[in-house]
Amino acid sequence: MADPPAVLVSGASFAGLATAFWLTRLGYRVTIVEAANGLRRGGTPVDIEGETIEVLSEMGMIDAVRAKALPPREFVFKDAADRTLGGLTASRPEDAASARYEIHRDDLLDILFAAVEGAVEWRFGCAIAALENGPNCVSVTFTDGSQGDYALLFGCDGNRSNTRALAFADAGAASYYMGGYFYLRVVMETGLLPADRTQVFSVPGRTAMLNGYEDRTDIALAFRSATPIDYDFRDKAQQRRIVHDHFDGMGWKVPEMLAHVDAEGDFYFDQASQIRMAKWSTGRIALVGDAGYCVSPVAGFGGSMALIGASRLAKALRHHPDDHEAAFGAYEAGLRPFVEAVQERAATTGMAMLFPADEAELEARDRKIRAGAIDF
Ligand SMILES: Cc1cc2nc3c(=O)[nH]c(=O)nc-3n(C[C@H](O)[C@H](O)[C@H](O)COP(=O)(O)OP(=O)(O)OC[C@H]3O[C@@H](n4cnc5c(N)ncnc54)[C@H](O)[C@@H]3O)c2cc1C
Numbered sequence: 001m002a003d004p005p006a007v008l009v010s011g012a013s014f015a016g017l018a019t020a021f022w023l024t025r026l027g028y029r030v031t032i033v034e035a036a037n038g039l040r041r042g043g044t045p046v047d048i049e050g051e052t053i054e055v056l057s058e059m060g061m062i063d064a065v066r067a068k069a070l071p072p073r074e075f076v077f078k079d080a081a082d083r084t085l086g087g088l089t090a091s092r093p094e095d096a097a098s099a100r101y102e103i104h105r106d107d108l109l110d111i112l113f114a115a116v117e118g119a120v121e122w123r124f125g126c127a128i129a130a131l132e133n134g135p136n137c138v139s140v141t142f143t144d145g146s147q148g149d150y151a152l153l154f155g156c157d158g159n160r161s162n163t164r165a166l167a168f169a170d171a172g173a174a175s176y177y178m179g180g181y182f183y184l185r186v187v188m189e190t191g192l193l194p195a196d197r198t199q200v201f202s203v204p205g206r207t208a209m210l211n212g213y214e215d216r217t218d219i220a221l222a223f224r225s226a227t228p229i230d231y232d233f234r235d236k237a238q239q240r241r242i243v244h245d246h247f248d249g250m251g252w253k254v255p256e257m258l259a260h261v262d263a264e265g266d267f268y269f270d271q272a273s274q275i276r277m278a279k280w281s282t283g284r285i286a287l288v289g290d291a292g293y294c295v296s297p298v299a300g301f302g303g304s305m306a307l308i309g310a311s312r313l314a315k316a317l318r319h320h321p322d323d324h325e326a327a328f329g330a331y332e333a334g335l336r337p338f339v340e341a342v343q344e345r346a347a348t349t350g351m352a353m354l355f356p357a358d359e360a361e362l363e364a365r366d367r368k369i370r371a372g373a374i375d376f
Pocket of ligand 1: 015039045184303
């Protein structure tokens with residue numbers, strides 16, 4: 001009997017682990033190459049609802065997710081005097097159709113990793129250095145100099161995807177700037193707000209957000225900038241200064257938040273952006289998750305979209321077992337309208353609700369909040 005086809009997955013986060021999970025079940029021999037030396041941990045929790053619940057059920061993981069689900073969280077908008085303008089109460093719907101869970105990013109990574117750990121070949125601390133997308137296979141040279149031929153390659157390597165850059169002619173134009181920047185830091189302190197709450201305070205062009213949990217707090221600061229700003233992404237001191245330049249003098253709990261910006265420790269600073277590609281596949285290579293269609297943190301749906309994308313891709317490969325082009329075409333045709341709707345909503349309603357750009361947008365948003373018409 002012939003060996004099962006060897007395939008390569010680049011990236012070991014939600015898209016990569018979920019894609020690898022399905023590929024092993026479809027009978028492929030899977031190698032995962034991940035640039036970091038282990039799973040990349042940290043970040044804010046992931047929302048699990050709708051199709052994502054179905055997907056995790058099909059993967060046999062929904063009970064593990066439920067066991068780690070965070071308590072429901074109240075979400076409120078505040079004014080400068082810390083009075084509540086309005087918001088959403090903490091509730092857990094009892095009916096299955098509207099069920100919704102939130103789980104720490106690391107817990108979901110661990111659940112996915114456990115399901116593929118022994119079933120794939122791992123290449124941590126390594127990346128694709130060059131590739132040739134040939135008619136019969138993708139020939140890959142890795143950063144350690146080794147080489148391999150793969151029947152298919154899946155780029156699951158995030159919004160700065162290496163696979164996209166190496167294989168797609170339009171990769172350079174894929175990033176869609178949404179008009180702002182955000183800072184995020186998770187601190188193991190809980191003094192800024194009670195557990196199981198999210199609080200948001202905005203002034204024109206600037207928003208401060210706190211997510212409180214039992215054992216930690218997310219500190220998020222976002223500001224608008226009509227055009228992208230120039231900074232060195234390795235220079236953390238410069239990024240802290242940029243945050244100060246935009247938030248010094250702002251009221252509410254921002255001075256306490258800025259004290260955490262100044263403290264030692266890892267943080268995330270980036271533009272709010274999406275990935276919008278003309279096509280998600282080329283030859284024997286397909287993109288999954290943020291690499292192909294990042295919806296941005298504003299959408300609050302990146303983790304779910306990666307899981308949905310991997311599942312839809314697997315279904316397309318199952319329907320077209322001997323025709324990767326038909327499978328990749330079906331995967332994209334089925335998922336693209338949903339992705340575009342989520343992206344559009346994040347770039348318009350989501351930005352206006354969470355990061356109002358000016359006085360008029362802020363007033364319109366606050367009127368909606370007071371009327372209980374929160375939509376993002
Ligand atoms: C550490 C971390 C923290 C995050 N925190 C948040 C957050 O707080 N809020 C939010 O909305 N989103 C966050 N995200 C993004 C979120 O995980 C994604 O939007 C979503 O889960 C889609 O997942 P993905 O697998 O497509 O991409 P990602 O989760 O970005 O994963 C991409 C993976 O590819 C790996 N990789 C990158 N380059 C290469 C390369 N050249 N070769 C091989 N592997 C490579 C990365 O190390 C990473 O493991 C975070 C991502 C990471 C990696």
